[in-house]
Amino acid sequence: MLDKEGRAVPDAVVVLYPASPGAPPVASKVTIGQQRMRFLPPVTVVAPGSTLHFTNLDRWDHHIRGTTAALGFADPRAGADFELRLAGAEAGASGGEAEVTVDKPGPILLGCHLHSSMRGHVFVSDSAWTVKTDDDGIARFGAVPEGAVQLRVWHPEQLVELPRRNLQVGAAPVLDSVQLSVVPRRKRS
Ligand SMILES: [Cu+2]
Known part of the structure; x- marks a missing residue:
């Protein structure tokens, strides 16, 4: 997850919606x-x-x-x-x-x-496949059912939610990159 200027975004929520999700969260x-x-x-x-x-x-x-x-x-x-x-x-x-x-x-x-x-x-x-991005802006998922998967991104400062993306999950790892259209405020340290 990157912001508009290409920097990593922590604490964004990434949601996957597999076509066959199985059990609810x-x-x-x-x-x-x-x-x-x-x-x-x-x-x-x-x-x-x-x-x-x-x-x-x-x-x-x-x-x-x-x-x-x-x-x-x-x-x-x-x-x-x-x-x-x-x-x-x-x-x-x-x-x-x-x-x-x-x-x-x-x-x-x-x-x-x-x-x-x-x-x-x-x-x-x-969705049971929902995680926050870490300090490096990375959200990792395991055991995602194979097939079509919708990817949704939520961040409190991304006021207009980005369109959902369609991924195809198979046996090999899938890597995707999403860029917000905003630059969130930096966290106070
Ligand atoms: Cu208070």
């Missing part, structure tokens, strides 16, 4: 931490029916909201799909925790009513 329970005004991890991939476990690791409160956002952005005036008030961690005690179950496939934008700079994403995928 399996729901799971994942933890999303709030630490130093960030969501960890910044992008989470889950199957429909999964539980998101939010845990506040900061000493101050967070008021998390989750908004279904087809294109990664949401109208801040619109109502949130879920809201979670998480108390800060006192000395020697853990902070607030809460869980929410997500059913609808698609991206969810995470924010905080108290800290407008906080941004995170959850991608609920209806």
